[in-house]
Amino acid sequence: MVDYSPLLENINRYVSLTGEEATELTNIVSTSKVKRKQFIIQPGFVCQNRSYIVKGAFRVFYIGNDGKEHTVSIGVEDWFVTDFYSYINQVPALNYAEALEDSVIFQMNYNDIEPLCKKIHAISEYFRLTTEKAFAFSRRRVISSISKTAEERYEEYLASYPHIVQRIPQYVLASYLGISPEFLSKIRKRKASKS
Amino acid sequence: MVDYSPLLENINRYVSLTGEEATELTNIVSTSKVKRKQFIIQPGFVCQNRSYIVKGAFRVFYIGNDGKEHTVSIGVEDWFVTDFYSYINQVPALNYAEALEDSVIFQMNYNDIEPLCKKIHAISEYFRLTTEKAFAFSRRRVISSISKTAEERYEEYLASYPHIVQRIPQYVLASYLGISPEFLSKIRKRKASKS
């Protein structure tokens, strides 16, 4: 018997589901264990799922024309991992999603979720509200990346997600901040010597 | 008598509203004329509205610690203008939204929209689907800004929005792409001499 409470509590922060609605939702959830370094999304394949992280950590990244990895998002417990563009348009993904640790996820398929959103108003509202939040957040990141220096972005991330910084390799953080690992190393050294 | 058809057609691309639902929606819409250079959002004030552009062009920008303007979004007819973070959290905005031309907008207030989303399932779905799309788009922009050169981002914008490039001042585009106006000028010169 799977314990869906982390997901249901997340949902409950935005809307209230009846018992029956909650059951309809958990009926479409499937649980997966994912080993470190394993991919759950790969370029060329359509991203079929919204994946809720029960335990572990993931990153979404893509490989640019320059042949380098660029990390689009990093997620830990109680976050979702998706290649959103691929998911909503149901077209092949451009990104990888990789487990950074041995992880457990709840997966919900596009073909199950969409009808459920049409059917159950509260679930539609849940995804509306959470996506609005994610969108507002994403805009902030755009602002950061066009208006702040590498060091400022690093400070900002450190202040916002101190617990995540501990968990992820430095080259992942660098590729998330949009800088080279060497330069992040330099920033860290600079900071360390200051304090 | 105001003609709401542009907005209703936009909605119709995502969901279908009954006549009554459409009326409930248009009942909360108010129309405004906005002169060029006029602000509809300003830092310190809560962004109360989702504004649909009937005619004209807008940009959302903010002034960084460096004292420079950074353009967060540019919109023309059939787009929405909002400081999303301010709007969904109902906290004071950090951004300006400025009319780039004499414009006409449909404004819908947060305090009217939220109850309507709770009440009318199709309207909730409309905002869910459009925000999902906006979010996917925003993520792509993040990828661009962390992984592409200034010139590549310029080319990309030019290819995607050739009609908008004609309409907006160059310094606005530069601040959207995250580069200095001088450098954009240089890129353009470089391109012109090539072809």
Place this chain on the structure above:
DNA sequence: TAAATAAAATGAACTAGATTAAGAAGTAAC
């Protein structure tokens, strides 16, 4: 139509951050 203002172009000097290459340190695998 002139005068005033805003926007764009040009070029020289500068800097944040990339690149390259080599070594050090940590982790995993046998």
Place this chain on the structure above:
DNA sequence: GTTACTTCTTAATCTAGTTCATTTTATTTA
């Protein structure tokens, strides 16, 4: 515990893009 593999650090060199200062060209306003 030794070999191999991955991650992190350091330093020298290089470049995309900034800054600053000046001139040219558009656009407003009167």
